[in-house]
Amino acid sequence: MNWLADAGELRAFLDAHPQAARICADLPLRANLSVIENIAVIPQYRDNLGYNAAADLAWTLLTQAGYSDCAFKRDPDLSHEERFVAKLLRAAISHPPVLLIDRPGMLLPDCLYPPLVRTLLERMADRLNDCWIVDYRWNEPLYAPR
Amino acid sequence: MQFLTNFLTRRGAALLATWRIWQATLRFAAEALSASITPSTYNSATRAVVMKQIYFTAWQILPGFTAFAALLSFVLIQIVVSTAARFGLGDYALEVSMRLLVLELLPLITALFVALRSGSAINTEVALMRIHNEIDALESAGVDTFRLEFMPRVVGGMISVVALTAVTSALALVLAYLAVYGFQLWSVPDFNRVMGKVFGNAVLIGTALKTLAFGLAVTAIPVTEGLAAPRKLFMAPVSVLRGMVRLFFALMLIEVASLAFKYM
Numbered sequence: 001m002n003w004l005a006d007a008g009e010l011r012a013f014l015d016a017h018p019q020a021a022r023i024c025a026d027l028p029l030r031a032n033l034s035v036i037e038n039i040a041v042i043p044q045y046r047d048n049l050g051y052n053a054a055a056d057l058a059w060t061l062l063t064q065a066g067y068s069d070c071a072f073k074r075d076p077d078l079s080h081e082e083r084f085v086a087k088l089l090r091a092a093i094s095h096p097p098v099l100l101i102d103r104p105g106m107l108l109p110d111c112l113y114p115p116l117v118r119t120l121l122e123r124m125a126d127r128l129n130d131c132w133i134v135d136y137r138w139n140e141p142l143y144a145p146r
Numbered sequence: 147m148q149f150l151t152n153f154l155t156r157r158g159a160a161l162l163a164t165w166r167i168w169q170a171t172l173r174f175a176a177e178a179l180s181a182s183i184t185p186s187t188y189n190s191a192t193r194a195v196v197m198k199q200i201y202f203t204a205w206q207i208l209p210g211f212t213a214f215a216a217l218l219s220f221v222l223i224q225i226v227v228s229t230a231a232r233f234g235l236g237d238y239a240l241e242v243s244m245r246l247l248v249l250e251l252l253p254l255i256t257a258l259f260v261a262l263r264s265g266s267a268i269n270t271e272v273a274l275m276r277i278h279n280e281i282d283a284l285e286s287a288g289v290d291t292f293r294l295e296f297m298p299r300v301v302g303g304m305i306s307v308v309a310l311t312a313v314t315s316a317l318a319l320v321l322a323y324l325a326v327y328g329f330q331l332w333s334v335p336d337f338n339r340v341m342g343k344v345f346g347n348a349v350l351i352g353t354a355l356k357t358l359a360f361g362l363a364v365t366a367i368p369v370t371e372g373l374a375a376p377r378k379l380f381m382a383p384v385s386v387l388r389g390m391v392r393l394f395f396a397l398m399l400i401e402v403a404s405l406a407f408k409y410m
């Protein structure tokens with residue numbers, strides 16, 4: 001897990017890695033789909049996987065992350081933590097070469113997020129390649145020195 | 147003078163906005179039609195959306211709408227049959243009632259019903275998707291939203307309007323037979339002869355095209371209006387209002403064009 005400090009570094013990073021899968025507050029879930037459907041729709045569309053196979057894959061990821069309880073909830077019923085997990089798994093399901101978590105504090109406003117993010121990324125390690133976090137400079141003490 | 151300049155500027159801007167949205171609608175409808183007949187457009191996800199759209203637009207309303215159409219057809223057939231008999235024109239009652247119901251009223255009523263129920267829902271959903279940035283979120287996940295979200299809705303809507311029109315028209319034929327000939331089967335050849343006269347090839351093709359145009363309008367207009375909604379939540383109701391008004395005019399225009407083509 002690496003981290004970037006500000007908007008300038010984020011822009012440079014996105015220019016260098018245009019294929020990076022972003023997890024951020026600006027890219028929400030589809031409100032009228034459940035969490036499992038939001039995750040399954042990616043392989044269903046991109047790899048032409050049947051719904052059952054795609055939903056099985058999404059269920060496996062949710063179980064692996066430890067959040068299968070929220071599988072059938074829709075966005076308005078999710079806690080911040082569950083919504084973050086759903087976005088993370090939606091990005092992770094397509095094995096992106098680079099994953100970028102954009103200002104996790106905006107996605108997880110009511111918890112000390114570095115341990116949570118670290119735990120989740122460890123659980124999903126087999127699905128993820130290069131993980132980056134961009135955060136405000138004043139949150140630097142939350143992360144290991146660069 | 148300043149007042150006149152402001153007035154003309156405002157009217158001109160409104161006219162240009164209207165022109166742009168109709169242009170966008172026509173472009174979207176053409177792209178959706180061309181994508182819908184391209185087999186490579188379809189995959190597991192798009193087929194699922196098409197099926198969902200047909201389920202919500204046609205299957206869910208089938209019992210209630212069929213009952214309503216049967217009642218309306220029965221009442222109108224009775225009115226036409228009894229009025230024609232009173233004027234000594236009983237021989238034309240069947241033909242007139244079928245022209246009125248199957249060729250004109252039922253396709254229009256079906257399109258209006260689907261527009262009210264599904265068109266408004268599609269308009270709202272697309273507007274909210276745009277306002278909440280859900281379209282960009284899907285695009286950034288590598289999903290082509292035109293192919294996943296919008297084109298399947300058009301296909302589902304067209305299939306639904308055609309299917310509902312076919313079901314209600316078939317029911318109207320049965321009711322017309324019962325109203326004119328009663329509960330017996332030996333007048334079927336006479337009935338077929340009249341139907342053959344009413345439903346010539348050109349008329350059937352014209353009605354099929356009109357019904358397809360209705361199906362295209364009730365989905366393409368709400369989608370483009372939703373996509374044109376400004377990214378402000380309070381504009382969602384305005385987007386639906388505009389979409390429904392444009393849809394009403396488009397349906398009436400299709401109907402008037404079809405009448406003019408058929409009877410002039």
